[in-house]
Each structure stands twice: as structure tokens, then as C-alpha cells.
Amino acid sequence: MGTKGGIDYSAWDHIYVSDDEDVTCPYVDTPSLFRMRHRVSGQTCCSRESRLEKMAEFQQRGEDLEHNLAECKILLKETQERLKKLEEDRQEGEEDEEREAELKKVQAEVKKLRKDEKMFEKMMEEYRREEKKLPWNVDTLSKEGFSKSVLNIKPDTKEETEKEKVEKHKTFVEKYAKEIKHFGMLHRWDDSQKYLSDNPHLVCEETANSLVVICIDYEIDEKHALMEQVAHQAIVMQFILDLARALKVDPRGCFRDFFSKIKTADKQYLDMFDHELELLKERVRSCAQSRMEGAMKELEEEERQKRLGPGGLDPVEVYGSLPKVNHLHKCRSADVASV
Known part of the structure; x- marks a missing residue:
């Protein structure tokens, strides 16, 4: 191709250069090209959605297993306490067929x-082994560390009224009731930290208050082991x-500091x-007792209102104010003796 006068470029004279070759080309059937691109794009999109769905299902299975294991441990603890109490009662008292049953x-x-x-526990071990063997998903391989910078500058906020606080708490609990209850069932420090990392909106006063309310409800229902578990998460x-x-x-910016500290804390902390x-736990028991006593008083008052007769008299109170039978018998005996 070289000549004495220099390089011969005639071999490239037939090359076509187009301004639109990224989109179309005179030597390619444009409709066929677009159909092919659309088909490949659709297949890629479906494949990506399928991978994400499988990953979501796998993660949900792990969360369900963890939740079931936690509930099973709590129920086992409660049942063991009942068994211990029954065995102590059998040692102290006489044998009873109903008690033995x-x-x-x-x-x-x-x-x-x-x-x-x-x-x-076996299913959780299998799940964790399966999790380690999972191939890397290119769609979730890289995660955004943070999308914005948050400066911890105290904002100038006005003091909320009591009504606004109640309404805010009610709205928050209704929206995140399931997530709060799930957090209340977690046992391990690492699990709690990971769950709050995935749900940082739970790191607030409303969650703490809601956990205490759940504790009181469990104590009223005599589910003492569940109450103690949720109380731990409330603290x-x-x-x-x-x-x-x-x-x-x-608080959303410092909850990791707490877990780092509690994992390596000294005995004093x-x-x-x-x-x-x-x-x-003592306050929860006291509050639950007060609520039960208040409910009993309301029930007694309702029954009393139903019994009220003419003039607003309660037959039970009237009957209780009558003299005792023994006293009447003595009076009658004294009258007979005097006669």
C-alpha cells in the first residue's frame, strides 16, 4: 500500500461516515434494528425484576424464620415457668387428678x-449457609452509603402542644406498628443494630413510648416473658x-455508637x-395493675347502675345495711324470755 510519494489511502475511500450512525445506518434495516433493541431491552428488564423478586423473597423468608424462632423461645420460657410453678404446687399440696392432668x-x-x-434453629443455620452461597447480584452489589449530608445543628422548633404530641404519636404508631413490634422481638445486639440501620425512622421517642405500651398490654394479658423481652428493647x-x-x-446519627459501646461495655455500664x-418492668407491672383495678371499678359501677331501683337505691347496698340474722334471733329470744 505504500508508495514512493507516501501512504496510499485509497483502500479506505469507500468507508461511509454518518452523523447518525448511533441511531441509524444506511446499510442496516432500521425497523429490524429497533425491534431487536426493544426485545433485548425487555429481556434484560424482566431478568433484573426476576432477580430482585427472588432476593426479596429470600430476605422475607429469613425475617419470618427469625421472628418464628424468637416467638418460639419466648413461648418456651413462659411454658417452662408454668411447669415449674405446677411442680412446686404439687410438692407443697396434696395430689390432685386435675392438677396432674x-x-x-x-x-x-x-x-x-x-x-x-x-x-x-436448624432452618436458620441452613438459611445462613444458603445466604453465604448466594451469587452476587449486580443490581444490589453497590449500595448508596448516603444520599445527603446531615448537619447536626439544633433546629429552631417551637414547643409542641400536648394535643399535637398525642396526634403525632398516634399517626406514627398506626403507620409503623408492624416494624415496632418486630424490633421489640429482637434478641441480639447485631440484629437490633441492623434493623435500625434498615429502618432509621424508628429511632425516635414515639417508638420508645409505643414499646412501653406494648409491655403494659402483655402484662395485662399475663404474658410476662413477652413483656420482659419488649421492655429490654424499650430500654x-x-x-x-x-x-x-x-x-x-x-438519634438516627448515633445509635451505632450505642451498640458499639454496649457490646464492649464494662460491668458498671x-x-x-x-x-x-x-x-x-416494675413500672409496667404497677401500671398494668392500676389499669386492671380501674377496669374492675368501671365494671362494678356499670353493674351497680343496672341494679338501681326506684329512688336510686341499690338493692345490694340496702340488703347489706340490714341487721344481721343472729342479731334478730337474739332480739326475739330476749322478747320471749321477758314474756
């Missing part, structure tokens, strides 16, 4: 729950909020945590 029934429940616990949230107030930052937990 109840004892056998509770023993069978404990046996079944232990079996279920082992089954769920976790309260400690996070206290740390945020001490540092004067948004852990004792303080346990002390606050016991105080909360």
Missing part, C-alpha cells in the same frame, strides 16, 4: 416447643435517645442498663 399437658407443651425450637431505645440528648445530635430495665 394439667402438669402432663404442660410437660407435653414444653417437649413440643423444644422440638420446634431445634427445628427453627435500648431509651438509652439511644439519652445518648443523642447528651451529644446534642440526631451493664449494671446500669440492667437497673433501668428492672425499674421499667
Whole structure:
């Protein structure tokens, strides 16, 4: 191709250069090209959606297993407490057929729950092994660390009224009731930290208050083990909020500091945590007792209102104010003796 005068470029004279070759080309059937691109794009989109759906289903299965295992452990603890109480009653009192039947029934429940616990633990181990073997998903391989910078500057906010606080709490609880209850059932520090990382909107005063309300409801229903579990998570949230107030930052920005501290805490800090937990449980028991007593008084008052006769008299109160039968008998005996 080279000549004495230089390079011969005639071999490239037939090359066509188009301004639109990214879209169309005179040597390609344009409609066919567009149909092919659309088909490939649709297949790629469907494949991506399928991968994301499978990943979501896998994660949901893991959350369900974790929730079922936590509930099973709590039920087992409650049933073991019932069994212990029944065994103590049998040692103290005489043998009773009904009590023996109840004892056998509770023993069978404990046996079944232990079996279920082992089954769920085995399923969780299989799930974690399967999770480690999962191939990397290109759609979720890289995650956004943060989409904006948050400056921890205290905003100038006006004081909320009591009515506004109640309305805010009610709206928040109605919207996130399921997430709050799930957080209340978590046992491990790492699980709690991960769940709050995925749901940072839960790091607030409303969540702490809602957890305390759930504790009181469980105590009224005599589900003491569930109450103690949720109370633990309520104290976790309260400690996070206290740390945020001490540092004067948004609690969503410092909850990881709390978990880092509690995992490596000394005995003094852990004792303080346990002390606050016991105080909360005592307050919950006291509040539950007060609510039950108040409900009983309201019920008694309703029954009294139904019994009221003419003149607003309560027959039970009137009957109770009458002299005792023994007193009347003595009076009659005295009259007979005097005659």
C-alpha cells in the first residue's frame, strides 16, 4: 500500500461516515434494528425484576424464620415457668387428678416447643449457609452509603402542644406498628443494630413510648416473658435517645455508637442498663395493675347502675345495711324470755 510519494489511502475511500450512525445506518434495516433493541431491552428488564423478586423473597423468608424462632423461645420460657410453678404446687399440696392432668399437658407443651425450637434453629443455620452461597447480584452489589449530608445543628422548633404530641404519636404508631413490634422481638445486639440501620425512622421517642405500651398490654394479658423481652428493647431505645440528648445530635446519627459501646461495655455500664430495665418492668407491672383495678371499678359501677331501683337505691347496698340474722334471733329470744 505504500508508495514512493507516501501512504496510499485509497483502500479506505469507500468507508461511509454518518452523523447518525448511533441511531441509524444506511446499510442496516432500521425497523429490524429497533425491534431487536426493544426485545433485548425487555429481556434484560424482566431478568433484573426476576432477580430482585427472588432476593426479596429470600430476605422475607429469613425475617419470618427469625421472628418464628424468637416467638418460639419466648413461648418456651413462659411454658417452662408454668411447669415449674405446677411442680412446686404439687410438692407443697396434696395430689390432685386435675392438677396432674394439667402438669402432663404442660410437660407435653414444653417437649413440643423444644422440638420446634431445634427445628427453627436448624432452618436458620441452613438459611445462613444458603445466604453465604448466594451469587452476587449486580443490581444490589453497590449500595448508596448516603444520599445527603446531615448537619447536626439544633433546629429552631417551637414547643409542641400536648394535643399535637398525642396526634403525632398516634399517626406514627398506626403507620409503623408492624416494624415496632418486630424490633421489640429482637434478641441480639447485631440484629437490633441492623434493623435500625434498615429502618432509621424508628429511632425516635414515639417508638420508645409505643414499646412501653406494648409491655403494659402483655402484662395485662399475663404474658410476662413477652413483656420482659419488649421492655429490654424499650430500654435500648431509651438509652439511644439519652445518648443523642447528651451529644446534642440526631438519634438516627448515633445509635451505632450505642451498640458499639454496649457490646464492649464494662460491668458498671451493664449494671446500669440492667437497673433501668428492672425499674421499667416494675413500672409496667404497677401500671398494668392500676389499669386492671380501674377496669374492675368501671365494671362494678356499670353493674351497680343496672341494679338501681326506684329512688336510686341499690338493692345490694340496702340488703347489706340490714341487721344481721343472729342479731334478730337474739332480739326475739330476749322478747320471749321477758314474756
